[in-house]
Amino acid sequence: MAHEVRGVVARGKGQPVSLETVVVPDPGPGEALVAVQACGVCHTDLHYREGGINDDFPFLLGHEAAGVVEAVGEGVTDVAPGDFVILNWRAVCGACRACLRGRPQYCFATHNATQKMTLADGTPLSPALGIGAFADKTLVAAGQCTKVDPSASPVAVGLLGCGIMAGLGAAINTGGVTRGDSVAVIGCGGVGDAAVAGAHLAGATTIIAVDVDDTKLEWARRFGATHTVNSRETDAVEAVRELTGGFGADVVIEAVGRPETYKQAFYARDLAGTVVLVGVPTPEMTLELPLLDVFGRGGALKSSWYGDCLPSRDFPMLVSLYQQGRLDLDAFVTETIALEDVEAAFDKMHRGEVLRSVVVL
Incomplete structure (x- = not known):
């Protein structure tokens, strides 16, 4: 069955974002449903809102996220319900020429969920960087989920999903x-x-x-x-x-x-x-x-x-360094906010007042 959740949507170029009802399908083959716990407000989300990435509006924004896997589709073996994961936007294919040369960090065929999340009226949404995590739940390719130590703070380690890793x-x-x-x-x-x-x-x-x-x-x-x-x-x-x-x-x-x-x-x-x-x-x-x-x-x-990273290699290592006190991820978090505060967070980002605002769900 489909899930109705709240999500932050950019409907048109330069328009303020809005909090909308988003319909998230159950995961199909190779997909995972993730309950989002925290998601950073990144400049890339603002670029999407401003039409600086492409014009595939409406966008479901948010991508620097951590959360818990709720369900997985057929054929998924690397993650399971209950796993704490950081979401990444380069799910490697394992079969392209870069992967076959042993350089999966340069994968030329990264993939996202096949099914579309939609607005309540059925309008398909374009998830930012194939993730769309300014929402209570999101649907991603299972390869976009990187399992890490569940004792780590989602507010901090979710930021590894984009800007800090870059x-x-x-x-x-x-x-x-x-x-x-x-x-x-x-x-x-x-x-x-x-x-x-x-x-x-x-x-x-x-x-x-x-x-x-x-x-x-x-x-x-x-x-x-x-x-x-x-x-x-x-x-x-x-x-x-x-x-x-x-x-x-x-x-x-x-x-x-x-x-x-x-x-x-x-x-x-x-x-x-x-x-x-x-x-x-x-x-x-x-x-x-x-x-x-x-x-x-x-x-x-x-x-x-993306920092030429391989999420399966780099995310767990960096989370370990964070837990050892050798990498201060908490220092990147200027404030924690709610979903309805994303537009105000964009304004603060534009004025250079914050390092990272992080949405907590």
Whole structure:
């Protein structure tokens, strides 16, 4: 039988979200029904509302979530009712060319639930990142459920489902940050601060946080930044070079997604250093760099997809580090809110007042 639940829906581009009745079907083959316990308010949800992802309105928003599996469909063996899970938006297929080459973190055929959740009148909903977790319950592909220790706080560990994993993974998985490295992070919102935390966890000795907002720079210090640069007042490239003996950082992580900040990242790295783009650009943005500089500076220019993570490997490990007190996920939670407060949370996010608002159900 179908389940009628509350859900936060974006009906049209730029329109305020609304709390609606959402009809969630029982899971079919390969699917799981999850009772959502907590879900972070991420910039990606705001991008959906603004039409910055696609125009498949109406959207059921929310995707940084943790909850408990209520039911599973035919053929599901990896999770069972009662399991505490973090939801992920890259359920690997195991059969594409990336998976067959032993690189499932780059899976080219990730999948979502086959059945559609709908509004009460039968209008199909597009779940954000295939999850749609600003709701009491959601339907996902079983592979989108990663089982973790049930004693962990859902408010904290649910954030691993997107932004924190993206930033941590950009540093550790994509950037390959290791002991003794120098790292610069440009943009210190949730993803950037997670990159700072990842660099700290990996043993980087110099971690330079760059932003235009002093409040965000103070946040970055809490996660391990050793130096901060307000690029509204100081040339970011020169500041990073000065703090790294005149050379530039070994790894520079761009967590904004703009051509201007990408160029800062490119020129703030050392020769043979690495640039990691984890900030998400919009479709109209273009980048121009002298090809001779690209050649002459060597190193690597990388993009990080979801922190190049493998949820089944990385989520349990990071939850364990959180429980050991080595990764402060609680520090990312600025406030907890109810479903009806999501629109106000978007406003706070836009004004830079919160690191993460988390919906608690």
